[in-house]
Amino acid sequence: MTVLVVAEHDRGHVPDATLEALTSARGIAAGLGVPVHAAVMGEGAEMTLAQLGEYGAEAVHHLTSANLGDYNPEAWGQALNAAVAQAGPSVVMASGTDRGNELMAQLAARADLPFVANCVDVAPDVTSMTRSQWGGALHEEATLDAATKLISMAPHTIEASPAPAAGAVSEMAVDVDDSLLRSAIKDRVVLSEGITLATAPVVVSGGRAVGSEEAFAPLEELAESLGGKVGCSRAVTNNGWRPHSDQVGQTGTRIAPTIYIASGISGATQHWVGAMGSKNILAINTDPEANMVTKAGWAVIADLHEMIPAITEEVKKRRG
Numbered sequence: 001m002t003v004l005v006v007a008e009h010d011r012g013h014v015p016d017a018t019l020e021a022l023t024s025a026r027g028i029a030a031g032l033g034v035p036v037h038a039a040v041m042g043e044g045a046e047m048t049l050a051q052l053g054e055y056g057a058e059a060v061h062h063l064t065s066a067n068l069g070d071y072n073p074e075a076w077g078q079a080l081n082a083a084v085a086q087a088g089p090s091v092v093m094a095s096g097t098d099r100g101n102e103l104m105a106q107l108a109a110r111a112d113l114p115f116v117a118n119c120v121d122v123a124p125d126v127t128s129m130t131r132s133q134w135g136g137a138l139h140e141e142a143t144l145d146a147a148t149k150l151i152s153m154a155p156h157t158i159e160a161s162p163a164p165a166a167g168a169v170s171e172m173a174v175d176v177d178d179s180l181l182r183s184a185i186k187d188r189v190v191l192s193e194g195i196t197l198a199t200a201p202v203v204v205s206g207g208r209a210v211g212s213e214e215a216f217a218p219l220e221e222l223a224e225s226l227g228g229k230v231g232c233s234r235a236v237t238n239n240g241w242r243p244h245s246d247q248v249g250q251t252g253t254r255i256a257p258t259i260y261i262a263s264g265i266s267g268a269t270q271h272w273v274g275a276m277g278s279k280n281i282l283a284i285n286t287d288p289e290a291n292m293v294t295k296a297g298w299a300v301i302a303d304l305h306e307m308i309p310a311i312t313e314e315v316k317k318r319r320g
Contacts, residue, residue: 258279
């Protein structure tokens with residue numbers, strides 16, 4: 001019996017979410033007294049094998065088929081179902097990203113098994129768990145009774161940490177029907193290069209109080225000086241000052257930077273859901289009772305138009 005982690009990747013790039021899932025799996029496997037295995041498939045999978053061992057996979061099953069190329073939820077789902085049938089794990093888990101949940105849903109439907117998504121805490125015997133609902137605004141207690149337990153862990157639930165294991169690689173041939181190739185990625189468009197809002201170590205966000213599209217220039221300057229990215233609230237995108245891709249929140253991007261500087265943001269629940277994974281939060285607001293101020297680790301009660309340039313000047317001064 002094993003805990004099998006579905007290793008999500010994008011053409012060989014392993015996201016932090018997969019490493020978080022492996023870290024979570026180690027704790028669950030220790031409670032069950034079983035090893036952690038990983039399953040990986042698709043274009044570029046070979047590039048991920050060593051890294052999966054570094055984060056605790058005793059064995060890595062490389063699923064192979066002529067019909068396993070770039071991401072295809074139906075083809076990958078059938079391959080995963082075949083791998084589970086061959087390996088017989090007691091628990092199958094993935095990260096609760098869009099792709100991770102989609103693959104686990106494919107597996108659940110094919111294997112006729114229940115699936116609990118976006119867990120934030122799991123009992124040692126994996127019969128009960130706490131799951132995140134409504135983007136983290138609600139926690140639900142759930143129980144799970146199945147021969148093979150399927151779960152996904154909510155992103156940013158645990159910080160990924162290495163724990164080198166054997167990482168023994170074995171190829172596992174799986175059957176994938178030709179008919180499933182009706183879904184295929186034909187082209188990709190690069191929206192941005194380098195760090196993204198989701199991966200930035202520093203995020204400087206502005207809300208309605210920024211006032212205009214042009215007024216975001218000081219935030220851009222501060223973010224650049226700190227090696228970060230600029231985000232915003234939904235009110236900003238509604239006003240057309242920033243694109244939706246810059247929105248932090250339940251219907252935008254969920255972030256987990258080392259520090260989040262929220263300037264002129266009241267901190268509505270939907271925004272907080274996207275920002276609550278931040279390790280540190282600095283709120284700049286003229287309202288000491290604003291939700292973001294009360295939730296932040298540090299707060300400056302001041303006008304953001306004065307504070308943001310002052311912080312930028314101090315950063316530049318200290319860096320010489």
